[in-house]
Amino acid sequence: MLHALYTLFVLILLLLTLPWWVIRSLRTGKYRGTMRQRLGFALPKPPVGAAPIWIHAVSVGEVMAAQGLLRALHARYPDSPLLLSTVTKTGQEIARSLPGISATFYLPLDLPWIVRRVLKHLQPRALIVMETELWPNLFQQCKLQQIPVILVNGRLSPRSFRHYRLFRWAMKPFLEPVHLFIMQSAADAERMLALGSDPQRVIHSGNLKYDQALQPPTPAQLQELAERLPPPSGIIWLAASTHPGEEESILDSLQSLRPQWPTLRLILVPRHPERAATVGALIRQTPFQYALFSQLSAPWNEEILLVDQVGWLTRLYRYAHIAFVGGSLIPHGGQNMLEPASQGIPTLFGPHTVNFRQAVQQLLEKQAALQLPDRTALTPTVQQLLADPELRQQLGTRAQAVVASNSGALQRTLQALQPLLDTPPL
Structure with missing residues (x-):
């Protein structure tokens, strides 16, 4: 029921804001050429080999923070192609420049029939979401298709936490499909627990941005x-x-x-x-x-x-x-x-x-x-x-x-991910 109400809200919001999106696209070109993928079409062809690992990073900052993790995943699971999605065009530009990525694409709209199509097309072995991107329908469809969802380098600012807590009654079922919340700090972990997350699924490992900052340009x-x-x-x-x-x-x-x-x-x-x-x-x-x-x-x-x-x-x-x-x-x-x-x-x-x-x-x-x-x-x-x-x-x-x-978050994150990626839960 909650997912149906959320879907209805997303549809109404899209219809109400459609003129704004069209005008913004015509004026700035910011969203031009991206809508087919956002609707679940024109997706990259699934690479041959083991089931891919899908990593989502909303924009430039998250893509940059994910670089060390992407390198480590590529080294540890060389047979599993890495797919990297973003929301923004600038994030997509950075994503396309990274080595070891099999394909990049724009995150689909969070509507159940769209994300079902995307998951059926990509067939990922896991979905790793950078920081705190919460997509209820995508997460729910992953659960139905037995695809583990992991939140990595998660953070919840006090302001975001206050907003989310107003809807705590809805947050618990929306967060339930997430197998593991790897948060940046103990405070972030405590806030995620306060929203109703399972304590067995919430840990903190430090901030990946420290590790990434220590990687000098080649x-x-x-x-x-x-x-x-x-x-x-x-x-x-x-x-x-x-x-x-x-x-x-x-x-x-x-x-x-x-x-x-x-x-x-x-x-x-x-x-x-x-x-x-x-x-x-x-x-x-x-x-x-x-x-x-x-x-x-x-x-x-x-x-x-x-x-x-x-x-x-x-x-x-x-x-x-x-x-x-x-x-x-x-x-x-x-x-x-x-x-x-x-x-x-x-x-x-x-x-x-x-x-x-x-x-x-x-x-x-x-x-x-x-x-x-x-x-x-x-x-x-x-x-x-x-x-x-x-x-x-x-x-x-x-x-x-x-x-x-303050480095070391990458190694702790990899250790937490290993059980889920080596043996995906049923």
């Missing part, structure tokens, strides 16, 4: 970067994964800082590269010139480099002297500050970091990063780092130590 990736963008001159400030409402503050800070620090240059990496045109328009309102990363054909000489392609951020940190991590000056929850921290880059971020609550707490406790109380602190904090190379060095060294001390 020599081939660094060579590709050097060919595309030779090491730039000057002091490089990298503003990573920025969102609307943050670029304005960053550009204002750059204008304030350049008179005193004329060699300061900015690498600006919007979280969503399709926003490059909008961000470029903001830059044109300043006295600065900028180059688009996708159009570089000579050394970068402008004050600003605007990165309009995915897959380069972790490599570009190598050139940075200071990193600001976005999604944090606005109430978005923050983006991954572990990546620059792991590379020894002095890192700062804003007050809104609920998505990385534990990481932020550990970095701040060890004086390994700087958190801004609000956007007005951006300029003086960057100025402080520019004026004090020793402070930059200390922050970077401490940050690397924090990331290294």
Whole structure:
């Protein structure tokens, strides 16, 4: 009954929002060319061999966090093809670039007749869902077809938990098909238990993003970067994964800082590269010139480099002297500050970091990063780092130590997955 009501709700929501989806697709192209797969058609042909392992990672952050797990699964189960689904186009672009993946596709709409078709076509031996993507009909259909569902690197922020708890009466049956919840922390595990999950199926193993952050770019990736963008001159400030409402503050800070620090240059990496045109328009309102990363054909000489392609951020940190991590000056929850921290880059971020609550707490406790109380602190904090190379060095060294001390989640996750993947439950 609950699944029927949920399905009805999804259908009504889709019908009510259909004009918005159509307009957004026509204006931005964000969803163009994806709907056939979202409706369960034009799926990749099931690879020959053992039943595949299906991994779902909603967007870029989850795909990046899954890389170590994907490599380990490929090594341990070489006969089982790995299928990787995403929701977003940017996530799909990253997924297609990963080695060892047999096929990628967009997650189907969570309607029972669609997910039945997808499961019949793919016939996976297991479904591994990164972080906290809950899809009641998909999970229920997996249960009916005896396909184990495992939630990996799961997290429940206090805010999400409060919302889910309002519907605790519905959450328990929706979560029942999940064989194992591998949560990031003890607090996340406790919140999942409070929603009605079986205590025998909830464990915590640490955050995979620490392990992934410790994986440096390969020599081939660094060579590709050097060919595309030779090491730039000057002091490089990298503003990573920025969102609307943050670029304005960053550009204002750059204008304030350049008179005193004329060699300061900015690498600006919007979280969503399709926003490059909008961000470029903001830059044109300043006295600065900028180059688009996708159009570089000579050394970068402008004050600003605007990165309009995915897959380069972790490599570009190598050139940075200071990193600001976005999604944090606005109430978005923050983006991954572990990546620059792991590379020894002095890192700062804003007050809104609920998505990385534990990481932020550990970095701040060890004086390994700087958190801004609000956007007005951006300029003086960057100025402080520019004026004090020793402070930059200390922050970077401490940050690397924090990331290294919290690694190990990957091995613990693999140990938890092994019984389910070696002998799938009936």
